[in-house]
Amino acid sequence: MPLGMVIHNIEITLGRGGKLARAAGAVAKLIIKEGKSATLKLPSREKSLGRAGSKYWLDKHPVVKGVVMNLVDYPHGGGEGRAPI
Incomplete structure (x- = not known):
């Protein structure tokens, strides 16, 4: 196969069936060949x-709860300690 060739349905392990680039329009490009890999x-x-x-x-x-905001920022804010809402 020449370098740059577009291939599909690629086996990762020989004899195990295609695992990569199987969807419609999905292709892989051959970049480097080294012996059998x-x-x-x-x-x-x-x-x-x-x-x-x-x-x-x-x-x-x-996300900040209204209870912990200042009174000017939210109607449930403000008060001394924890507001009971």
């Missing part, structure tokens, strides 16, 4: 998210 550019283009648990916090914004 090869390096492919996969369609997912996954990127590392960094530390463990960082995906959990993606697109989550802090």
